[in-house]
Amino acid sequence: MAPRRMQQVGAGPSTEQAYIYKVVLLGSTAVGKSSIAFRYVKNVFRESMPTVGCSFFTQLVCLETATIKLEIWDTAGQEKYHSVCHLYYRGANAALLVYDIARKATFARAKLWLRELEKEFLPDELVIVLVGNKTDLAAQREVTFEVKEFAKSKSLIYMETSAKSNYQVTEVFMAIGKFQVRSCWTDKSTREMLRSVPALCLVKPSDHTKKCCMN
Numbered sequence: 690m691a692p693r694r695m696q697q698v699g700a701g702p703s704t705e706q707a708y709i710y711k712v713v714l715l716g717s718t719a720v721g722k723s724s725i726a727f728r729y730v731k732n733v734f735r736e737s738m739p740t741v742g743c744s745f746f747t748q749l750v751c752l753e754t755a756t757i758k759l760e761i762w763d764t765a766g767q768e769k770y771h772s773v774c775h776l777y778y779r780g781a782n783a784a785l786l787v788y789d790i791a792r793k794a795t796f797a798r799a800k801l802w803l804r805e806l807e808k809e810f811l812p813d814e815l816v817i818v819l820v821g822n823k824t825d826l827a828a829q830r831e832v833t834f835e836v837k838e839f840a841k842s843k844s845l846i847y848m849e850t851s852a853k854s855n856y857q858v859t860e861v862f863m864a865i866g867k868f869q870v871r872s873c874w875t876d877k878s879t880r881e882m883l884r885s886v887p888a889l890c891l892v893k894p895s896d897h898t899k900k901c902c903m904n
């Protein structure tokens with residue numbers, strides 16, 4: 690899905706390019722979707738109530754050559770909201786499939802979400818990041834090496850995070866921005882900007898990038 694283009698956002702110069710990316714968070718209840726969004730947008734971690742329907746956040750990411758506005762849609766993981774979730778991921782540019790590394794059943798659920806997205810989106814239409822949250826609970830880890838193999842087989846970006854200890858949360862969103870920008874823009878200044886983005890844990894990045902560039 691191509692990002693929407695804005696006239697201007699923020700206080701940057703009027704010549705600045707600006708794009709809107711819709712990012713949707715999907716996954717079982719209590720895996721930490723809201724906590725990831727809160728950590729990224731407000732840099733706080735607090736006990737949160739289960740989401741009702743969907744929560745919405747925005748975040749401006751100012752890069753050297755462009756400003757990206759991320760629209761972050763945090764969906765409710767409780768089963769009773771499943772039937773309405775498609776309303777929230779419609780038109781998305783990226784999806785975070787979140788599971789809890791200490792609860793194997795949540796990884797199985799993330800796989801089901803992936804199947805649903807595969808039915809709704811063309812292969813190169815959506816950037817999908819598989820996110821194993823709660824790495825601070827390493828002693829209770831139930832999801833191990835199999836996830837890496839799975840991500841590789843599906844050419845997904847795969848990262849682990851802890852919203853609690855603020856581990857790699859920003860990096861997940863940077864990965865999306867980096868991937869989208871790489872797919873859409875090929876000018877020299879953008880390539881220079883991308884070199885300054887920190888290295889990220891991408892599974893098969895070259896394959897995935899190639900597929901996106903064919904669009």
Ligand SMILES: Nc1nc2c(ncn2[C@@H]2O[C@H](COP(=O)(O)OP(=O)(O)OP(=O)(O)O)[C@@H](O)[C@H]2O)c(=O)[nH]1
Nearest residue numbers: 718719720721722723724739740766823851852853
């Ligand atoms: N230890 C630990 N707990 C976390 C982490 N992230 C979230 N939690 C806790 O997990 C519980 C659920 O977090 P939420 O962010 O509400 O989960 P959610 O996926 O948004 O849940 P729904 O809104 O029901 O879909 C809360 O008690 C959080 O404090 C983390 O990285 N580490």
